[in-house]
Amino acid sequence: MSTPRTWRPKPFIENPKLRWSITIGTLLYMLLALGSVEVNWMRVYEGLDRGLKFVAAFAQPNFTGRWTDISEGLAESLVMTVVSTVIGIIVSIPIALGASRNLAPLPVYLFCRSIITISRTFQEVIIAILFVAIFGFGPFAGVLTISFATIGFLAKLLAEAIENIDPSQAEAVRSTGSRWWQWLNYGIQPQVMPRLIGLSLYRLDINFRESAVVGLVGAGGIGATLNTAFDRYEFDTAAAILILIIGIVMFAEYSSSAIRKRVQ
Amino acid sequence: MPIEMNSQEKIWKHRDRKTQLTHWALWFFGTALFVWCWQLVSEKTEWFFVLDAPAIAADIGSRMVPPRWEYIDKLWVPLWDTLNIATLGTLLALVLAVPVAFLAARNTSPSPTLLRPIALLVIVSSRSINSLIWSLLLVSILGPGVLAGIIAIALRSIGFVAKLLYEAIEEIDENQVEAIKATGASRSQVIAYGIVPQILPTFVGVSVFRWDINIRESTVLGLVGAGGIGLQLQASLNILAWPQVTLILLMIFLTVLFSEWLSAKARHAII
Numbered sequence: 001m002s003t004p005r006t007w008r009p010k011p012f013i014e015n016p017k018l019r020w021s022i023t024i025g026t027l028l029y030m031l032l033a034l035g036s037v038e039v040n041w042m043r044v045y046e047g048l049d050r051g052l053k054f055v056a057a058f059a060q061p062n063f064t065g066r067w068t069d070i071s072e073g074l075a076e077s078l079v080m081t082v083v084s085t086v087i088g089i090i091v092s093i094p095i096a097l098g099a100s101r102n103l104a105p106l107p108v109y110l111f112c113r114s115i116i117t118i119s120r121t122f123q124e125v126i127i128a129i130l131f132v133a134i135f136g137f138g139p140f141a142g143v144l145t146i147s148f149a150t151i152g153f154l155a156k157l158l159a160e161a162i163e164n165i166d167p168s169q170a171e172a173v174r175s176t177g178s179r180w181w182q183w184l185n186y187g188i189q190p191q192v193m194p195r196l197i198g199l200s201l202y203r204l205d206i207n208f209r210e211s212a213v214v215g216l217v218g219a220g221g222i223g224a225t226l227n228t229a230f231d232r233y234e235f236d237t238a239a240a241i242l243i244l245i246i247g248i249v250m251f252a253e254y255s256s257s258a259i260r261k262r263v264q
Numbered sequence: 265m266p267i268e269m270n271s272q273e274k275i276w277k278h279r280d281r282k283t284q285l286t287h288w289a290l291w292f293f294g295t296a297l298f299v300w301c302w303q304l305v306s307e308k309t310e311w312f313f314v315l316d317a318p319a320i321a322a323d324i325g326s327r328m329v330p331p332r333w334e335y336i337d338k339l340w341v342p343l344w345d346t347l348n349i350a351t352l353g354t355l356l357a358l359v360l361a362v363p364v365a366f367l368a369a370r371n372t373s374p375s376p377t378l379l380r381p382i383a384l385l386v387i388v389s390s391r392s393i394n395s396l397i398w399s400l401l402l403v404s405i406l407g408p409g410v411l412a413g414i415i416a417i418a419l420r421s422i423g424f425v426a427k428l429l430y431e432a433i434e435e436i437d438e439n440q441v442e443a444i445k446a447t448g449a450s451r452s453q454v455i456a457y458g459i460v461p462q463i464l465p466t467f468v469g470v471s472v473f474r475w476d477i478n479i480r481e482s483t484v485l486g487l488v489g490a491g492g493i494g495l496q497l498q499a500s501l502n503i504l505a506w507p508q509v510t511l512i513l514l515m516i517f518l519t520v521l522f523s524e525w526l527s528a529k530a531r532h533a534i535i
Contacts, residue, residue, distance in 0.1 A: 009457070014466065031347040037414070043407035051405040052465045076308070079301040086298045100320060121520045125484045126513070129501060132320045136313035139305045211382070216488065226397065230404050238401070242393060249392035 054235045061243055062236035066225070072240055073222035074248075076139055077211040080221055084143045084211070087206050088150025093196075095151060096158035097184075103162065112155070119152030127216040137221030146207050147215065153206070154199055161195040162188060194241045205252040212245055294428055324506060331514060332507035339496060339515055345410050346492035346519070348483065350478040351419025358471055360418065361425035368426060369433035372459065383426070390423030395481045399490035408489035417478050424477075425470055432466040433459065470535050476527040483516045 013019040049089070098104045098112035124145055131141040165188060173187035215223020222241060229238040266280035279287070339428035366372045370381035399416035406412045436459060488496020493512060500508040 006289045009461075019376060029351075033352055036348060036409050037352070038346065039403050039411045040407060040409065044411070046406060047405045056403060076304075079304045082297060083302040105310060121480070122513070123480055125487060126497070126516070129487075129497075133501075134317050136310050137307050137308065140309040140314060141303055171276050190299065209394055214394050216396060218402070228401065230400050233404065243395075246389050246392045250388055253388075256376075264461075 050233070050235075054239070057235035058240040060236060061240035062234075063240045065234075066229070066237050069225045069228075070222070070237070070244070073215070073225035073241075074244060077208065077215075077221040077223075078248075080142050080146065080211045081204065081208045084146035085150060085200065086208050087143065087147040088154060088203065088207075089196075089200050091147065092151050092154040092158060095155040096162060099155055099159035100162040102167070103163075103188075112159075115151050116156050116159075119148055120156065124149045124210050124214060125217055127206070128219040129231065132218045135205050137218045137220075137262050142214040142219030142221055144213060145219055146210050149210060150203055154203055157199050158192065158196055161192045165191045194263050197263050201256040201260055205249060205256055208252060209245075209249060280481070281448040328388060328510040330507065331511040332505070333511065335508045335511050336515070339393075339493065339512065341517060342486070342491075342493040342496050343414075343519065346482045346494075347479070349410055349413040349417055349482040349490075349492050350475060350523075351432045353482070353530045354421060354471065354478050356414065356418035357421030357425055357469075357474070361422045361429060362421060362467075364426040365429035365433060368430040369400045369436045371436075371438070372433055372455070383430075387423040387426050388431075390419055391422075391427065392419065392423075395420035395478075396484060396488060399485045403489045408491070410491035413482060413485045413490035413492055416485060417482060420481070421474050421478060428470045429463065432463045435460045456470055463532055469531055472527045473533075476523050479523040480520055483519070 012018060013022065039181060094114045095115060098108045101109055104112065120170065127148055128141060128145040131144050135141045170183065171192060172186035174183050178186065211221045212226070213222050215221035215225070216227050218224070222245070226238060226241050228233075230242065266277045268275045268277055268386060299345065348403075364383050364386055367374070367379050368379070371385070373380040384464050395416045395530065398419045399412055403410035406415070440462065441454060441458040444454050449457065482492050484494045484497075486496070487490045487498050489495070493516060497512050498514060500506075
């Protein structure tokens with residue numbers, strides 16, 4: 001038998017049966033899925049015009065036309081971001097403690113974990129709709145929504161950090177005869193503090209992005225202004241708002257990563 | 265550890281005077297900022313409604329149970345659409361994100377001064393804007409429907425996938441690339457045999473992760489007319505059909521749990 005003269009890279013999935021069934025399954029799914037997407041090509045064709053207008057609007061954004069609406073919306077979004085992040089952090093900490101298996105008894109653990117799961121499953125906008133129905137229109141519903149969403153993120157990651165602490169440090173503090181609070185404050189808190197600060201800053205800029213969205217369903221912030229601009233086909237105003245959002249997110253991301261580098 | 269001398273005794277302090285003052289100032293300004301912001305929110309809030317909230321919540325809660333189970337017949341098609349929006353959107357995003365990632369990575373970018381900043385700008389713009397806003401825009405351009413949802417999900421995902429992918433490309437082992445180059449391979453062969461095998465696990469992991477996020481996001485795109493189960497949610501909310509809303513929320517919950525389970529399984533199989 002002669003040695004093969006050509007070399008072939010190893011396939012990504014080695015088991016040929018599995019590989020073929022995944023390939024065929026994917027193809028079958030693609031056919032079904034693409035077949036079920038209904039597209040009104042006439043409408044798309046007509047829309048291309050508007051699409052080009054929007055792209056052109058990005059070159060000439062209109063900041064001044066509705067500046068009062070834009071600036072009020074942005075200010076409200078920023079204010080909502082600060083309030084909801086702070087509330088979110090304050091509420092997340094006890095929930096994170098409860099969701100750490102090494103601190104909490106099983107019933108508390110399960111309760112806190114289920115809060116986290118619910119918060120993570122539902123998109124902010126769904127929560128916002130419910131909160132607007134309950135608390136009325138305005139930024140308060142938005143603040144509650146974003147705070148609730150913050151819990152799912154922050155409490156989960158903080159609980160993971162607490163579960164991964166070095167237990168010998170906590171034990172050392174405990175062996176000095178400390179009370180539970182002292183144990184928490186000197187044995188555990190110093191170990192997870194850098195992580196908490198990093199996550200909070202990261203969440204701050206996620207929350208700004210979210211605050212731009214909850215306005216679409218009436219929960220305050222720049223989203224409402226943006227929605228109106230699209231409804232009126234005022235693409236130049238919409239472009240101005242999007243540019244401002246991108247600018248603020250870039251600034252927030254840059255400064256929060258700079259701070260995180262110093263803290264961690 | 266800062267130590268203060270008090271006549272003859274040494275006193276142990278947790279922080280020295282300067283750090284103590286900085287900490288105090290940070291807390292002071294942070295608290296002041298929060299109180300000020302809270303005041304602004306409070307001014308725009310109808311506290312009368314908020315005080316009434318428990319009663320309203322109880323009322324809505326009582327209307328929400330029991331869920332209207334018969335309505336599920338009308339939910340299968342929207343659920344299928346939701347799944348398609350997430351999956352096809354993710355696939356489209358992957359196709360578009362790969363070239364962007366290669367342009368953005370410092371070690372593979374063909375022109376670090378011109379194309380790299382453009383690629384980075386694409387990534388940051390895509391990441392800053394929520395898929396709901398993208399679909400708002402696309403619905404007004406393309407008209408309502410699943411297509412707008414797919415493209416919206418894709419546009420939002422490009423930045424996420426490309427960012428994680430280009431970071432992975434920048435962290436590859438250069439020796440392997442060097443080895444392939446030494447065989448006289450062309451530029452595309454270097455990418456195919458030197459770089460791709462190193463980033464493939466990251467790529468698959470990121471894709472599955474983003475797919476999971478996209479399932480969650482595609483459940484709400486219908487609210488602005490971009491197809492999926494959100495359309496049914498919007499319709500039910502508009503006519504205040506709370507038992508239908510409960511069923512829809514339940515289905516969303518189950519779908520998201522299923523996608524989370526599936527993606528966790530897929531990631532375990534790969535990594």
